[in-house]
């Protein structure tokens with residue numbers, strides 16, 4: 001392709017992807033299957049890689065999520081909530097690994113925290129002196145929606161942390177999702193009442209969480225797994241809360257678990273990259289038996305010092321990757337998605 005058709009195609013892809021983003025993130029009403037969205041996004045990234053001068057700051061490839069809904073008050077994230085880059089094959093995973101080694105200028109193997117990729121909604125929960133004070137959606141990564149009252153209704157999220165070993169301010173990052181059984185029950189009830197059904201548990205979780213009436217959220221049986229830490233603050237400049245943090249991502253999740261936050265039982269610390277493929281295959285094989293929907297696995301460099309060396313790109317950390325499963329959902333009809341905000 002020469003530059004002129006590339007430019008035209010980029011404009012068309014921006015338009016399409018912006019439209020799909022709005023439908024998915026703002027309206028909770030996707031109009032195309034994820035596989036189609038991912039295909040178009042890949043095409044955009046490939047053209048931008050070939051013609052870097054055509055990559056603009058407002059490209060969908062550089063953005064996280066969608067704008068927060070005006071119906072909610074807004075929350076500015078002190079630590080941005082980013083997305084994840086994707087790989088879809090062992091070969092692409094190896095290319096990710098090579099980029100890590102190149103960047104670290106090291107051929108040394110490294111430990112990884114391996115996690116299922118939960119198919120729900122990213123949420124940041126803020127505890128001050130151990131008390132739940134605020135919850136927000138990811139939004140566009142910088143500004144999210146204040147959904148405190150809705151998240152407060154999720155039974156597995158502690159309103160007070162367990163024990164007394166935590167920093168004065170602690171932001172917990174994780175996924176709110178709807179377990180498969182709750183999703184099936186919700187749709188069965190909707191069918192009985194001749195109401196609209198949700199296309200999948202992700203949409204059901206998003207629609208349930210972004211309700212203006214938290215009594216509706218309370219009835220929806222949502223669940224939560226923590227998968228990271230956002231802002232941490234202390235009493236003063238000397239004691240900024242950082243000393244509380246373990247130097248391993250996996251250990252940090254265990255710290256959250258000790259405080260009473262739910263941690264996904266499938267999460268595993270891998271000693272080296274040689275264990276990645278087995279974890280991916282194992283989760284893929286057991287996918288149906290899990291009580292919650294996933295769309296892949298996530299691998300994160302475990303050592304926080306290495307994470308800091310690797311840093312971030314515009315929309316995702318360089319130290320983590322989503323190794324996604326082949327799509328199932330071409331079979332899912334996207335016609336009957338509920339939108340209730």
Ligand code: NAD
Nearest residue numbers: 020024030032033034037083084115117118121122227298
């Ligand atoms: P993503 O879902 O691919 O990955 C990032 C998100 O993964 C995080 O924000 C978090 O919510 C989630 N996550 C789940 N488990 C996690 C774990 N263990 N650790 C860390 N994060 C975890 O990225 P995205 O930016 O939210 O969405 C992009 C994807 O959404 C696309 O690849 C596509 O599949 C779908 N999408 C579809 C449409 C559509 O029209 N069908 C539109 C937009 C996006």
